[in-house]
Amino acid sequence: MAKHCDVKKVTRDGGGVFNSSLNRRRSRCRCALRRKERREVVRRSGGERQRERERENELGKGSVYDPQILDEYFNSRPLKVTARIGEILAATSRGLLASVALPQQKRFSAYREIIEELGPAFMKIAQTLSTRADLIGEELAAELGSLQDRAKPFSNRLAYKIIEQELGRSPLDIFEEMDETPVAAASFGQVYRATLEGGQAVAVKVQRPNVLENIAVDIYVLRLALNLVKKLAGMSRDLRLIADEVGSGLFSELDYKMEASNAQTFAEAHVNLEYVVVPKPIFQLTTERVLTTEWVDGSSPASLFEEVNSGGADCKDSGALVKLKQMVNMGVACSLNQLLSSGVMHADPHPGNLLFTTEGKLAYIDFGLLTIVTPGHRHGMLSSILHMSSGDWNGFVEDMDRMELLKPTVDKKVLGSDLGEMMGGSSFNNFKKLLKVMAILGLKYKFTLPPYYVLVVRSLATLEGIALQVDADFKIVSAAVPQALYIILNSKRSFPSEVLESFLLKPSGLLREERIAKVLEVLKDKNQPTNRVNRLGERGEENFGLVPYLRKWYDVFQTATVALREKPVALLHFWFISIRAASAILRRALNMRLGKMKADVLK
Numbered sequence: 235m236a237k238h239c240d241v242k243k244v245t246r247d248g249g250g251v252f253n254s255s256l257n258r259r260r261s262r263c264r265c266a267l268r269r270k271e272r273r274e275v276v277r278r279s280g281g282e283r284q285r286e287r288e289r290e291n292e293l294g295k296g297s298v299y300d301p302q303i304l305d306e307y308f309n310s311r312p313l314k315v316t317a318r319i320g321e322i323l324a325a326t327s328r329g330l331l332a333s334v335a336l337p338q339q340k341r342f343s344a345y346r347e348i349i350e351e352l353g354p355a356f357m358k359i360a361q362t363l364s365t366r367a368d369l370i371g372e373e374l375a376a377e378l379g380s381l382q383d384r385a386k387p388f389s390n391r392l393a394y395k396i397i398e399q400e401l402g403r404s405p406l407d408i409f410e411e412m413d414e415t416p417v418a419a420a421s422f423g424q425v426y427r428a429t430l431e432g433g434q435a436v437a438v439k440v441q442r443p444n445v446l447e448n449i450a451v452d453i454y455v456l457r458l459a460l461n462l463v464k465k466l467a468g469m470s471r472d473l474r475l476i477a478d479e480v481g482s483g484l485f486s487e488l489d490y491k492m493e494a495s496n497a498q499t500f501a502e503a504h505v506n507l508e509y510v511v512v513p514k515p516i517f518q519l520t521t522e523r524v525l526t527t528e529w530v531d532g533s534s535p536a537s538l539f540e541e542v543n544s545g546g547a548d549c550k551d552s553g554a555l556v557k558l559k560q561m562v563n564m565g566v567a568c569s570l571n572q573l574l575s576s577g578v579m580h581a582d583p584h585p586g587n588l589l590f591t592t593e594g595k596l597a598y599i600d601f602g603l604l605t606i607v608t609p610g611h612r613h614g615m616l617s618s619i620l621h622m623s624s625g626d627w628n629g630f631v632e633d634m635d636r637m638e639l640l641k642p643t644v645d646k647k648v649l650g651s652d653l654g655e656m657m658g659g660s661s662f663n664n665f666k667k668l669l670k671v672m673a674i675l676g677l678k679y680k681f682t683l684p685p686y687y688v689l690v691v692r693s694l695a696t697l698e699g700i701a702l703q704v705d706a707d708f709k710i711v712s713a714a715v716p717q718a719l720y721i722i723l724n725s726k727r728s729f730p731s732e733v734l735e736s737f738l739l740k741p742s743g744l745l746r747e748e749r750i751a752k753v754l755e756v757l758k759d760k761n762q763p764t765n766r767v768n769r770l771g772e773r774g775e776e777n778f779g780l781v782p783y784l785r786k787w788y789d790v791f792q793t794a795t796v797a798l799r800e801k802p803v804a805l806l807h808f809w810f811i812s813i814r815a816a817s818a819i820l821r822r823a824l825n826m827r828l829g830k831m832k833a834d835v836l837k
Contacts, residue, residue: 357421436528487602532589
C-alpha cells in the first residue's frame with residue numbers, strides 16, 4: 235500500500251476465465267493451476283483453521299488480553315514454553331556471535347533476520363526502535379526500518395486461504411482484480427491491492443497465521459522473566475504488570491473489526507483537520523483476520539528517504555525532501571492535536587503506518603492501537619508543556635499528579651526539588667534528558683504508569699525519532715509549546731490563570747517578552763498546516779487574513795489579561811506590547827491595501 239511497484243494482478247473476465255493482466259495468453263494455464271492448487275491447499279488444511287480457532291478460544295478473543303487465561307493456557311504446555319525459551323536464547327547467542335564475527339553491515343542484516351525469525355512481538359519492538367536513529371544509529375535504524383512494511387511475507391496461498399475462510403468466498407469471486415503479491419508486509423499481516431466490481435480500489439490486509447499464539451507465548455515468557463527479576467531483586471512491585479501492558483496493546487491489534495472501528499473513531503475525531511486522510515473501512519468485507527479499506531495513493535517515508543539518499547549532494551532541494559518536511563510538519567501538528575485537543579490518539583505512528591498522499595496530505599493507514607486521553611489528563615499535559623518550557627518544576631509536579639502518575643504518599647516539594655536539580659534549569663530543548671530523569675525518579679518515587687501514559691510516551695518518542703531523521707535539530711517540546719498555547723488560548727474551557735502566568739512571567743514578576751512574541755506567533759496559525767487563514771511569509775502577504783488575526787488577537791488579549799490581572803506592572807507591559815503588535819499589523823494591512831490599489835491604477 236505504501237509503495238508503487240509493478241506487480242501481477244489476477245482478474246476476472248465476463249466468461250469466468252481467470253487471466254493475468256500483464257500477459258493473458260501465457261498466464262491462463264498458470265492461473266488455472268494456481269486456482270486448483272489453492273483449492274487443494276484449502277481442502278488439505280481445512281482442519282488447521284479449526285484447530286487454530288480452538289487455540290484462540292482457549293486464549294480468549296484476539297482483542298481481549300487476560301493474564302490469568304494466559305497463565306492457565308501455557309502452564310499446561312511446558313514443552314511449548316521451554317521450546318520458545320530455547321529459541322529466544324539461541325537467537326540471542328546468534329546475535330552475540332554476529333556482533334563479534336561479522337562486519338557492521340552484515341551484522342545489522344543478521345540482526346534483522348534474527349528478529350524476523352523470532353516473530354511478530356520482536357518485530358513490533360524493532361519497528362519502534364527503527365524510528366530512533368539517534369539512539370541506535372542510522373544504519374541499524376535503516377535496516378530495522380524494513381520491518382515496518384517490507385518484512386518477509388507469508389505465502390500467497392495461505393493469504394488466499396485465510397480470505398476465503400474469513401469471507402466465505404474465494405478472493406477471486408469477491409474482487410474484480412487482485413494483486414498476486416502483497417504491496418506491503420509487516421509484523422502482524424500483509425496488504426494486497428484489489429479492485430471491487432464497481433471499479434473501486436481497495437486495500438486488503440490479511441493477518442499472519444497463528445499470530446495470536448506466537449505473541450501470547452512471548453508475553454508469557456516475558457512475565458516469567460520479570461517475575462524472576464522481581465524475586466532476585468527483592469522488589470515489592472509486581473513487574474509482570476509491564477508485560478501485561480505490552481500484551482494488552484498487542485492483543486488489541488489482532489482484531490481487525492476493532493481496527494476498522496478505531497479508524498472510524500479517529501476520522502470522526504479529526505474531521506476538522508483537512509490535511510489528514512483516513513481510508514474508510516469496508517465493514518462487509520472485514521472480519522477479525524481480514525480488513526478491507528479504501529485504497530490511498532501515496533509515498534511512504536521509507537520510499538521518500540530512499541529517494542533522498544539516492545540524490546547525493548543535490549538532495550537538499552529535492553522534491554522528496556520537501557515532501558518529508560511537509561509530512562513531518564503535518565505529523566507533529568496532528569499528533570499534538572490528538573494528544574492535547576481531541577484526546578483520540580494514534581498510539582503506533584511508525585513510518586510504516588503513514589503515507590504522503592498524491593494530494594499532499596498525511597494519511598494514517600493502520601489503527602490497530604488507539605488510546606483515549608481523558609480531558610483531565612489532557613489538561614495536565616497542556617500545563618506540563620508550559621511548565622517544562624519555563625523550568626517550573628513544582629508546577630510540573632502538580633501536572634504529574636493531575637495525570638495520575640504520583641501516589642498519594644509522594645512528597646511533591648521534594649520531588650520538585652529533585653527534578654529541578656537533575657534537569658539543571660529548563661528542559662525546553664531536551665525531551666530525551668527528561669525521559670531519563672523521569673525513569674530514574676520513577677524508581678525512587680515509584681511512579682504509577684497508567685496505560686494511556688505508556689502509549690503516549692511511546693508515541694511521542696516515535697514521533698520525535700521520525701522528525702529527527704529529517705531535521706537533526708528538531709525538539710518535540712519546542713514544537714509542542716506553540717500547539718499547547720494555541721489550544722489554551724482558543725479553548726472554550728477555562729484553564730487556571732497560574733498556567734499562563736508562570737509561562738508569561740519571570741520569577742521577578744517581570745514579563746518575558748520572548749514568550750509574548752511566541753504567543754503572537756501562535757495567532758498566525760503557523761502550527762496549523764492547512765488552516766484556511768494563509769500565513770505571512772508562506773503564501774504571500776497579500777493573502778493574509780487580517781480580520782481572523784485581529785479576532786484571535788482580541789481573544790488572546792482577554793485571556794492574558796485575566797491571567798495577569800493581579801500583576802499590574804506585567805499587565806501594563808503586556809497591553810503595551812499587544813497594542814503595539816496590533817498597530818503594526820493594521821499598518822501592514824493598510825500598506826498592502828494601498829499597494830494593491832496603486833497596482834490596479836497602473837494596470
